[in-house]
Amino acid sequence: MRLKDEQKIDLFFASTLTLVGQVGLVGLTMPLIAKQSGVAIGTLYIYFKNKDDLIHALYKEVKKRFGATIFIGFSPELPVEEGFRVIWENSLRYTVSNFPEQLFLQQFIASPYKREDQAMAVARPVMAPLAQLLERGQRQGLLKPDTECLIPSLLFGFVQQIAAHIHHTPARLTKTFMDTSFRFLWDAIRG
Amino acid sequence: MRLKDEQKIDLFFASTLTLVGQVGLVGLTMPLIAKQSGVAIGTLYIYFKNKDDLIHALYKEVKKRFGATIFIGFSPELPVEEGFRVIWENSLRYTVSNFPEQLFLQQFIASPYKREDQAMAVARPVMAPLAQLLERGQRQGLLKPDTECLIPSLLFGFVQQIAAHIHHTPARLTKTFMDTSFRFLWDAIRG
Amino acid sequence: MRLKDEQKIDLFFASTLTLVGQVGLVGLTMPLIAKQSGVAIGTLYIYFKNKDDLIHALYKEVKKRFGATIFIGFSPELPVEEGFRVIWENSLRYTVSNFPEQLFLQQFIASPYKREDQAMAVARPVMAPLAQLLERGQRQGLLKPDTECLIPSLLFGFVQQIAAHIHHTPARLTKTFMDTSFRFLWDAIRG
Amino acid sequence: MRLKDEQKIDLFFASTLTLVGQVGLVGLTMPLIAKQSGVAIGTLYIYFKNKDDLIHALYKEVKKRFGATIFIGFSPELPVEEGFRVIWENSLRYTVSNFPEQLFLQQFIASPYKREDQAMAVARPVMAPLAQLLERGQRQGLLKPDTECLIPSLLFGFVQQIAAHIHHTPARLTKTFMDTSFRFLWDAIRG
DNA sequence: TATGAATGAGCATTCATTCAT
DNA sequence: CATGAATGAATGCTCATTCAT
CATH class of the missing domain: 1.10.357.10 (Tetracycline Repressor, domain 2)
Known part of the structure; x- marks a missing residue:
């Protein structure tokens, strides 16, 4: 079993910030974050309950x-x-x-x-x-x-x-x- | 363009700004703008080529x-x-x-x-x-x-x-x- | 403007029943209902708020x-x-x-x-x-x-x-x- | 197959039936069965080739x-x-x-x-x-x-x-x- | 064996846009 | 001009399944 990778969360945060710099919150989508991070969409949902959760975690x-x-x-x-x-x-x-x-x-x-x-x-x-x-x-x-x-x-x-x-x-x-x-x-x- | 039209454009601008105040650019949709303005969606497309056009006009x-x-x-x-x-x-x-x-x-x-x-x-x-x-x-x-x-x-x-x-x-x-x-x-x- | 067509609801009901006969409630999906009815998916959502709504309407x-x-x-x-x-x-x-x-x-x-x-x-x-x-x-x-x-x-x-x-x-x-x-x-x- | 395994299969059957009573076949998912059984999802796939297999075995x-x-x-x-x-x-x-x-x-x-x-x-x-x-x-x-x-x-x-x-x-x-x-x-x- | 992270196809739903009326 | 039904691409999300550990 692969272990849940804390680094991955940082990766998702970084991807998200990069994308916000490019397309703003308006253009931010889960498919984009996944692609920017090089993972499948489903993976995002292992680390965050949903988009809202991801965004709030990043805000904090x-x-x-x-x-x-x-x-x-x-x-x-x-x-x-x-x-x-x-x-x-x-x-x-x-x-x-x-x-x-x-x-x-x-x-x-x-x-x-x-x-x-x-x-x-x-x-x-x-x-x-x-x-x-x-x-x-x-x-x-x-x-x-x-x-x-x-x-x-x-x-x-x-x-x-x-x-x-x-x-x-x-x-x-x-x-x-x-x-x-x-x-x-x-x-x-x-x- | 007749006076009536100018008023309508102002109406759309006002509706859009109200909505931006409520849900941000992120939550802004054409159906919402139409509803807030009390017109049908189709009407928006008479005055603006598309959403992008509306937003740029409002920006100006x-x-x-x-x-x-x-x-x-x-x-x-x-x-x-x-x-x-x-x-x-x-x-x-x-x-x-x-x-x-x-x-x-x-x-x-x-x-x-x-x-x-x-x-x-x-x-x-x-x-x-x-x-x-x-x-x-x-x-x-x-x-x-x-x-x-x-x-x-x-x-x-x-x-x-x-x-x-x-x-x-x-x-x-x-x-x-x-x-x-x-x-x-x-x-x-x-x- | 096309008028909202009451017959269409009957069409959707018929399609849904046909599909239930074929794949059961388990296999019933909105894409299938749309295809069986010969309309685009979006059209279903003009007549029903969501899948749940459609199914309850059909039940009644x-x-x-x-x-x-x-x-x-x-x-x-x-x-x-x-x-x-x-x-x-x-x-x-x-x-x-x-x-x-x-x-x-x-x-x-x-x-x-x-x-x-x-x-x-x-x-x-x-x-x-x-x-x-x-x-x-x-x-x-x-x-x-x-x-x-x-x-x-x-x-x-x-x-x-x-x-x-x-x-x-x-x-x-x-x-x-x-x-x-x-x-x-x-x-x-x-x- | 060892006794332990047989017990596990019964456990899976029992969990599945309980869930069917709660959410019907419609709501039955592998994650739910695993959780109800207190095992990891992967374990289900050791005992059953796939969901279809599990359901047919249960039917029998x-x-x-x-x-x-x-x-x-x-x-x-x-x-x-x-x-x-x-x-x-x-x-x-x-x-x-x-x-x-x-x-x-x-x-x-x-x-x-x-x-x-x-x-x-x-x-x-x-x-x-x-x-x-x-x-x-x-x-x-x-x-x-x-x-x-x-x-x-x-x-x-x-x-x-x-x-x-x-x-x-x-x-x-x-x-x-x-x-x-x-x-x-x-x-x-x-x- | 057992685990659960990873995958990606597929679903429910929304929404920008078109067009018949 | 005005309408809103119709469209279908795209989104958020789930879930069956795989596989590295």
Whole structure:
């Protein structure tokens, strides 16, 4: 008996993200995922109950990966500005080099797959370190007060647009680029 | 084409946007559009060659509407900061109160419907006044230099995230909200 | 526009019964029904919401037809024995010449299609004249007392087996055959 | 074949009959049989070449069991009426307490599994004692003449309907019930 | 033997599109 | 113009069967 292969799930995730990058959630079909993965359709249904299940599992995974990445090298001891710079650079680097994941998140959120319930609950805890950083910065008077979630909105909106821009043009994500864009961000949010 | 027809096209556009708000591009079908519009399916095919055609026409229309709205009250004579404030408030107001259009744009761009060719060409000319404002601001040293399209990225990314946030929470778009958020924007981009 | 054709439903019913006669409920598929009917698969779904719906509609129809047939020429004024003879001959003739309907009923009842609820409710009222005949016969002492539904069990079980027998052998349903078999029935149930 | 294997086959037969009672032949699948039996799917294919094979083996088995049961306590020396009574009570008891087997037979006969050839051949020899009893009864003038297989039709049709009735109602198979029903049977067929 | 992952044909169903009315 | 019945390709999914372990 072949053993159920955990790697296969990663393969399916990768195939799905590739396809989302090519045809969007709109064009995503189980036959396509199977073909892209080099397995028979039936195999997909060994690892996932149905398409919905696959998509939700991928959503969780992508959220997790993003959360795991953007805080690399970050520590609550870092000065506020440094903390933001680390998160900024991580976010930018990750989002630019994993553009399909970005697309997937956007498309997912505005699709019939989104169920208000459990799926969204993933977001909160993952972002806790950022929330604490915001709070600390505001306590120290280093950040503008923000009761309306403006700072995260700006941060993630900005990242998203930059990633899209880089993806659609020959532009590359250089050190200068990250410095310059961080200047924009920091000037926007500092107190 | 008679007036009656124009009204019908608007009806189809409105129905489509409503549905995109409910089920996303993923769930959008011709039967649904027909039902939402109160016409028979066949009727849709009198006004549009096919689904692709309908969606592209709507894309053009939405782009046009957005372009027509964000420059209301704007004039090249306005001081740079004032000009930005006008555009900012227009964008924010429009995007918040036409959230399905926002969703449609996002979903469209990453879908099999997007054809590299003509569709994207619409964007450029519509945004010309903004491009000129940016240029003027930079010439006058009022804006940071921006060779990488960072300012539009920040502007539109920020707007998008705010609209999504307001759409998913009980928050409302108050005058204070617009002032505060504009402060973020302006601090980010001013030289 | 073609008009929705009521005859088409009869066509689908006939095709389905033919197929049940050939491959049973087990082998019944929507593609087969479509092919047997000479229409595209999609057409089936214009007339029936789904396979389940089609099968239940057919069940109701078959029940109705059987009920409508077995009382032809019957009247509550008929002497009890005469009444039974009429019903017997009708049942026999109908069941023998519509054997697939018989199969369908049997298979349906013991299938996942059977829903305890509404479908079974059809049976009762249709059989009312028989119930009254039984009661009258017993009141007049012409029939054995029967608190256990034995008479209907014998009547319908006998018919069913005879029909199956005739269907599987070269035997034909002659007048003599009907007389002889009625003798069996009447001797069994008369008081 | 070892004892262990025989037990497993019985297990598979029992599981299959249970499932037929629950979902009919229509809903019977190999995964279900495996799960109901507590083995892996592959195991089924060690004992049976394929689904068809399993079902035919079960058909033979059920026929055999029925044949083995209805003649318990019967002997060609018994007076004709007594003989019938024994067979009647055996049939009734067996059919009522093994209703899924009854369903299986009915469903099988009108399914794509039925192959005209070997399967049906089982029936004849099994019923030989009954055929002899009929012949003896007719020779002695105790039974009506029956060239059309009416007596077996009545016997088995009646049993079937009674079993179904008992299965669908709270009725129980009492001694009185068997006496009363036998009266019906005997009156029908006696000369 | 026993397992269950893998396969792919086949089913139920939907939906973009056509066209007779 | 407007209709909606008809079409059939394509989707999501199941299941009989195989085979590596």
